[in-house]
Amino acid sequence: MLNSLVGIIASSGGAAAANNSYESIATVTLSSAASSIDFTSIPSTYQHLQIRFMGAMTSGGADDLRIQFNGDTGSNYTRHYLFGSGSSAGAGASSSIAFGAIGVNTLPTTSNTFGVAVVDVLDYDDTNKYKTLRALAGYDANGSGYLALSSSLWQSTAAITSIKLYPISSTFPQYSTAALYGIKG
Amino acid sequence: MASTYEPIATQTLGSAQATVTFSSISGTYTDLVLVATAASASGEPTISFQLNGDTGTNYSRTLLIGNGTTGTSERASSSTQGRISNSTGLTTTLGANATIAQFMNYSNSTTYKTVLARSNTTLYATEAIVNLWRNTAAITSIALFTNSGVNFAAGSIFTLYGIKAA
Numbered sequence: 001m002l003n004s005l006v007g008i009i010a011s012s013g014g015a016a017a018a019n020n021s022y023e024s025i026a027t028v029t030l031s032s033a034a035s036s037i038d039f040t041s042i043p044s045t046y047q048h049l050q051i052r053f054m055g056a057m058t059s060g061g062a063d064d065l066r067i068q069f070n071g072d073t074g075s076n077y078t079r080h081y082l083f084g085s086g087s088s089a090g091a092g093a094s095s096s097i098a099f100g101a102i103g104v105n106t107l108p109t110t111s112n113t114f115g116v117a118v119v120d121v122l123d124y125d126d127t128n129k130y131k132t133l134r135a136l137a138g139y140d141a142n143g144s145g146y147l148a149l150s151s152s153l154w155q156s157t158a159a160i161t162s163i164k165l166y167p168i169s170s171t172f173p174q175y176s177t178a179a180l181y182g183i184k185g
Numbered sequence: 186m187a188s189t190y191e192p193i194a195t196q197t198l199g200s201a202q203a204t205v206t207f208s209s210i211s212g213t214y215t216d217l218v219l220v221a222t223a224a225s226a227s228g229e230p231t232i233s234f235q236l237n238g239d240t241g242t243n244y245s246r247t248l249l250i251g252n253g254t255t256g257t258s259e260r261a262s263s264s265t266q267g268r269i270s271n272s273t274g275l276t277t278t279l280g281a282n283a284t285i286a287q288f289m290n291y292s293n294s295t296t297y298k299t300v301l302a303r304s305n306t307t308l309y310a311t312e313a314i315v316n317l318w319r320n321t322a323a324i325t326s327i328a329l330f331t332n333s334g335v336n337f338a339a340g341s342i343f344t345l346y347g348i349k350a351a
Contacts, residue, residue: 022190024351027215052216052348054290054299084249084258084313091256113317116289116299136287136301138247138315143262145247147315175295179215179350181189 021184025049029177033058036166037178044125044159047185051119053102053137053165055176057109062139062146063168065102065117069131069160073098081150100152103137107167108144114176115139125159189351193217195344201226201336207345208326210291214347217288219327223341224282225275229309230331232270232284236298236324240265243319248272252310266332267316270304275331279340282306291324298324 023046028037042049057063068077075096081104082091092104107115117137124131131154138147154160165178191214196205210217221232235244242263250257250272259272269286276282286302300316318324329343 020188022188022348024189024349027350052287052289052350054296082249082256084247084256086247086258086260089249089251089256089258112297112321114296114299116287116301116315118287118301136303136313138301138313139299140245140247140260140315140317142245142317142319143260145245145260145315145317147247147249147258147313149249149313175293177290181348181350 023182025180025182027177027179030172030174033171033173035171036164037172037176039163039180042161042163046182047123048183049121049124050181050183051178053117053119053178054114055107055172056114057107057167057170058173059170060109062105062108064104065107065137066099066166066168067102067152068099068164069154069156070158070162072156076155077152079150079152081148083146083148086145100133100154101150102135103148103150105146106137106139106148108139108141110141110144113139113141121160127157127159129157130155131160189349191347193345193347195342198337198339198341200339203330203334203336205329205337205343206326210325210327212292212323213349214292215290215350216348217291218346218348219269219286219288220344221284222280222282223275223343224277224279224338225331226336226338227277228333228335229274229276230333230335231268231274233266233268233330233332235266235328236318237322237326239320244316246314246316248312248314250310250312267300267318268314269300269302271312271314273304273306273310273312276306276308277338279338281308288324294321294323296321
């Protein structure tokens with residue numbers, strides 16, 4: 001129980017005892033630029049999922065990291081966020097959008113600087129409820145940066161079996177990485 | 186399946202101490218997580234850190250803070266220290282501050298290192314911080330100290346965990 005609890009609060013931090021309730025499912029590290037990172041055939045043996053991400057965009061300005069579940073490209077997602085730009089704080093929301101969002105402006109294009117995110121996807125295989133993710137995401141580039149607390153809702157009761165992470169434009173550069181973990185109940 | 190989230194070391198201070206150091210951190214893991222429930226011997230200092238003994242101006246950070254009235258954001262560039270608790274600050278009361286920091290991809294030697302933190306001091310504020318250490322070296326030591334130089338109070342606890350990706 002402790003492990004599950006601290007696992008799902010791991011975007012705020014986390015702690016865990018040395019047992020097997022927090023397990024690595026798969027990791028993707030890009031050897032060259034790619035348009036997305038995909039996790040498929042996600043087993044239903046866990047209670048929650050956690051994604052730990054480090055990446056950037058090869059061009060464009062800092063923007064959001066996007067996420068889709070089970071290949072759903074319909075307008076079935078909503079989002080809320082609270083952000084800090086280094087000079088001001090703000091908040092916003094979007095509804096009926098075709099993607100979930102992780103952070104806001106937290107995926108940079110600054111050379112040698114990557115954005116990071118810790119994302120919790122709760123009750124991902126529960127077929128009785130919509131799915132909510134929450135994230136802590138940010139980057140700092142010594143003079144610029146963004147930091148955000150965000151959540152997204154996927155309005156589907158389907159169990160999540162695949163996850164697509166992708167930038168709003170361009171591609172993820174080499175060394176971008178995403179690790180998927182499962183947390184048992 | 187092997188455990189992927191493991192405690193590496195815990196330091197519980199038996200007496201007030203200026204610096205807490207986790208050294209000889211192996212490259213076995215992918216990410217590190219530091220959990221701190223600390224207090225100060227006096228004043229309201231930060232929890233600051235330096236990596237691999239680097240005292241240069243190679244740290245920077247962006248902060249998001251809520252103080253119970255307003256939300257604000259701040260930045261510090263070319264600093265000699267990173268911070269995982271800043272505006273929240275420590276107090277002399279044990280248990281008043283809870284801080285958890287994520288040292289992402291700490292063991293790679295190709296990218297600068299980013300540290301995400303969430304800190305809460307219920308007396309003052311709650312905040313999130315993203316730190317950058319402009320160095321591609323793998324992190325092998327973490328030194329924690331306060332910005333004012335005051336000691337961490339006896340009873341402060343710092344625990345370091347490792348997360349191992351597949």
